[in-house]
Amino acid sequence: MTTDDDAILVLENVGVARNGQPILAGIDATFQRGLVHAVVGPNGAGKSTLAAVIMGLEGYREATTGVIRYEGAVIGQLDVTERARRGIALAWQEPARFEGLRIGRLLEASGASSDDEVDAALHDAGLEPDRYRQRAADTTLSGGERKKLELASIMVMRPRFVMLDEPDSGIDVASLDHIFAALATLQERETTVVLITHSPTVLRHAERAMLMCCGAIVDRGDAERIGREFASGCIPCPHHPRQVARHDTRRAS
Amino acid sequence: MSESAIATIYEAADLDPGPVHDPDAAHLVVDGNRVLGRNLVAGLTAEVDEQADGVRLVIRLAEATVLERPVHLCFGMSGDSGQQQIDLDVELAPRAGAIFTAHCAFPFARDVEHRMQADIRVGDHATYRYRERHVHGRTGGVLVVPRTRLRLGEGARVTTDFELLRGRVGEVDIDYRSTCGPDSVLEMDARVDGRADDRIAIREVAGLEGERARGVLTSRVAVRDRARAEIHNELTASAAGTSGHVDCKEIVTGEATASAVPIVLVQHPRAHVTHEAAVGSVDHKQLQTLMARGLDEDEAVALIIEGLLS
Ligand SMILES: Nc1ncnc2c1ncn2[C@@H]1O[C@H](COP(=O)(O)OP(=O)(O)OP(=O)(O)O)[C@@H](O)[C@H]1O
Ligand SMILES: [Mg+2]
Numbered sequence: 328m329t330t331d332d333d334a335i336l337v338l339e340n341v342g343v344a345r346n347g348q349p350i351l352a353g354i355d356a357t358f359q360r361g362l363v364h365a366v367v368g369p370n371g372a373g374k375s376t377l378a379a380v381i382m383g384l385e386g387y388r389e390a391t392t393g394v395i396r397y398e399g400a401v402i403g404q405l406d407v408t409e410r411a412r413r414g415i416a417l418a419w420q421e422p423a424r425f426e427g428l429r430i431g432r433l434l435e436a437s438g439a440s441s442d443d444e445v446d447a448a449l450h451d452a453g454l455e456p457d458r459y460r461q462r463a464a465d466t467t468l469s470g471g472e473r474k475k476l477e478l479a480s481i482m483v484m485r486p487r488f489v490m491l492d493e494p495d496s497g498i499d500v501a502s503l504d505h506i507f508a509a510l511a512t513l514q515e516r517e518t519t520v521v522l523i524t525h526s527p528t529v530l531r532h533a534e535r536a537m538l539m540c541c542g543a544i545v546d547r548g549d550a551e552r553i554g555r556e557f558a559s560g561c562i563p564c565p566h567h568p569r570q571v572a573r574h575d576t577r578r579a580s
Numbered sequence: 581m582s583e584s585a586i587a588t589i590y591e592a593a594d595l596d597p598g599p600v601h602d603p604d605a606a607h608l609v610v611d612g613n614r615v616l617g618r619n620l621v622a623g624l625t626a627e628v629d630e631q632a633d634g635v636r637l638v639i640r641l642a643e644a645t646v647l648e649r650p651v652h653l654c655f656g657m658s659g660d661s662g663q664q665q666i667d668l669d670v671e672l673a674p675r676a677g678a679i680f681t682a683h684c685a686f687p688f689a690r691d692v693e694h695r696m697q698a699d700i701r702v703g704d705h706a707t708y709r710y711r712e713r714h715v716h717g718r719t720g721g722v723l724v725v726p727r728t729r730l731r732l733g734e735g736a737r738v739t740t741d742f743e744l745l746r747g748r749v750g751e752v753d754i755d756y757r758s759t760c761g762p763d764s765v766l767e768m769d770a771r772v773d774g775r776a777d778d779r780i781a782i783r784e785v786a787g788l789e790g791e792r793a794r795g796v797l798t799s800r801v802a803v804r805d806r807a808r809a810e811i812h813n814e815l816t817a818s819a820a821g822t823s824g825h826v827d828c829k830e831i832v833t834g835e836a837t838a839s840a841v842p843i844v845l846v847q848h849p850r851a852h853v854t855h856e857a858a859v860g861s862v863d864h865k866q867l868q869t870l871m872a873r874g875l876d877e878d879e880a881v882a883l884i885i886e887g888l889l890s
Binding site: 411438 | 800866883
């Protein structure tokens with residue numbers, strides 16, 4: 328049994344439509360303070376959309392229905408800047424590129440208060456400070472480098488509630504350790520983490536998990552169990568009768 | 581007197597007067613239509629003809645002379661109004677090389693007109709880099725009209741860039757025309773940030789006339805409030821093996837307006853020219869990303885523009 332005090336963010340019957348298409352519907356979820364929560368689900372399930380809705384990105388905020396409660400307060404009316412200033416952060420699945428904007432400057436704008444902090448954040452994310460500080464966060468960065476920078480810029484924000492949208496996508500195996508170290512740091516800081524991922528290795532670092540499909544949460548609970556279910560291709564989802572059927576035949580044979 | 585006028589301009593413009601006091605660096609300082617000071621180095625000559633309505637400067641760099649330090653030109657105005665007319669005739673002999681840094685400083689400007697007529701010839705295999713840095717007053721009050729004609733000899737390399745460091749644009753009307761000889765390389769870059777009622781017109785025209793000549797024309801402009809910008813980039817490739825690129829980006833916010841006219845003309849089957857132009861509001865994803873880091877919309881737009889113009 329959890330009390331309201333344990334919850335940092337609560338979603339009540341949240342839905343969103345884009346271009347007249349419902350993308351999320353009837354989402355109820357509670358994110359416990361200080362835990363690592365995973366969100367898994369097939370491509371197009373609505374995971375990134377859920378993150379955009381919680382962050383209050385323009386285009387999503389106005390289209391969101393239902394209630395989002397953060398630290399006990401309803402935040403539906405707050406714009407993205409206000410949510411960020413209250414400690415909500417998002418590391419994008421596909422981070423933006425900025426022509427000419429130096430990496431050091433971007434980290435400063437994200438909250439780094441000194442050159443040392445910039446360097447430490449780059450180092451921790453697996454980017455050699457001397458090589459990257461002065462470079463632009465533009466299209467010349469490789470996909471993996473840009474993802475590492477995204478992680479660094481989230482860390483300097485020192486958020487209270489952070490959503491990492493596939494932090495491991497495009498990241499080489501050796502560099503995954505930087506993500507795990509960042510997760511450990513976030514836990515030390517008692518940051519609540521929402522980890523969107525397709526990777527069983529990354530999922531292992533989560534305590535709770537929810538399985539999304541077709542814009543709904545179809546299962547939730549212990550991360551290990553949800554991970555096992557998702558990995559075995561079993562999606563107990565009313566929208567996927569064929570997959571459920573396949574599962575049933577497999578069991579029958 | 582001249583020393584103090586120089587000091588006044590540099591201090592108000594927040595520019596480093598170091599080069600003016602460096603005996604090993606060439607410099608030429610003009611206040612209005614008067615030459616206040618100059619220093620020449622071996623291989624570099626400058627003839628000065630001061631008239632009531634303008635200054636004519638004839639600068640020559642001798643063959644194979646490569647200057648280690650930039651030649652420092654300051655075209656300033658210590659008063660708040662007046663007309664400045666600079667006639668600049670520059671010739672770099674073959675294999676010569678120099679960087680020219682021109683500071684156009686009108687920190688007190690209320691009603692200042694700066695006109696420049698430049699004819700620059702860069703000899704075979706010579707290298708010329710021209711950096712034009714402007715400092716204007718906080719309210720604009722400046723009309724800047726540079727007309728530059730550049731001719732690049734065989735294998736010559738030329739880079740020009742124009743940047744407003746501080747102050748408001750006022751009205752800027754840039755017109756650069758270049759012709760490029762065989763195997764020469766030309767890069768022209770202009771970056772301007774307009775606000776309030778500023779007017780920006782940039783016309784860069786280059787002709788890649790010699791075989792294998794290459795040229796890149798870049799412009800980065802931000803306009804806010806009621807500012808207006810018109811960018812015209814024209815690149816003609818008329819010889820075998822020539823290649824070029826026109827790249828224009830303009831960010832428009834508030835009630836500002838901007839236009840971009842990239843013209844590429846290919847007159848040889850073995851020439852290749854590309855262009856890209858993007859004119860519009862700040863990129864939505866960039867803006868949302870920065871706002872999700874806690875910046876408000878104005879701060880985010882300012883940071884994106886800072887990057888674009890850097
Ligand atoms: N602006 C939009 N208009 C119409 N449909 C959209 C829009 N944005 C997203 N969608 C659709 O909403 C669904 C959910 O997208 P979302 O990006 O949230 O998926 P996801 O679970 O993050 O997938 P992935 O694992 O591939 O990242 C997708 O089917 C997507 O095509
Ligand atoms: Mg996604």
